Amino acid sequence: MSRYPSLAGRRRFLVAASASASFFIVAGVLSVVASAVSWAMFAFQQNGIFDPRFTLQLGVLFVTSLPFALGVFLSLWLVAPVAGELRIKQVISRSLLAVVIGAAVYFVVQFAFAVIGQWSDSDGRVFGFFVGGFRSLERSLDQAPLDAIYIAFSQAIALLPLTVLAGVLTWVWLQKHPHTLQASVPIDEV
Numbered sequence: 001m002s003r004y005p006s007l008a009g010r011r012r013f014l015v016a017a018s019a020s021a022s023f024f025i026v027a028g029v030l031s032v033v034a035s036a037v038s039w040a041m042f043a044f045q046q047n048g049i050f051d052p053r054f055t056l057q058l059g060v061l062f063v064t065s066l067p068f069a070l071g072v073f074l075s076l077w078l079v080a081p082v083a084g085e086l087r088i089k090q091v092i093s094r095s096l097l098a099v100v101i102g103a104a105v106y107f108v109v110q111f112a113f114a115v116i117g118q119w120s121d122s123d124g125r126v127f128g129f130f131v132g133g134f135r136s137l138e139r140s141l142d143q144a145p146l147d148a149i150y151i152a153f154s155q156a157i158a159l160l161p162l163t164v165l166a167g168v169l170t171w172v173w174l175q176k177h178p179h180t181l182q183a184s185v186p187i188d189e190v
Helices: 008-046 055-080 088-121 129-175
Strands: none
Touching: 008 055, 008 129, 055 088, 055 129, 088 129
């Protein structure tokens, strides 16, 4: 049984899902706006020539914001849920933990993309067919974890305020809409 009655069962899942979904939507909007601004600046400098990197950037949105939002969801649902009964410092610390878990999920995704990207650069000709390609793959995989750590750390710093804001706003909503306990015994037995 949960220490906080407002975090029982389905409500805990829905609270975490709504907080991470709103986080994902706001992070996505911020990413699209930043892409549109950079595209507009590039188009202005290139006399209105369309830059295909803008459409590529829209696809990158799901590679960047979605894993982080998934980590925030898992943290707020399973690891450290937010309840209306908590104090503000507890909510902020749980939101900071959500940032760490979101960055960890983001690291795993970035590392997987780095490995897949490096593997595809070797043309698949390994194990005796193209030994030099395997050595270059091995050399480039040495750099992949460091790149993934750097990218995950910078993403965590960039999304830290948004994650804390999502946690605090969820806490405020839970305080204004308290959970009412339902009777667990049938009315005939009372």
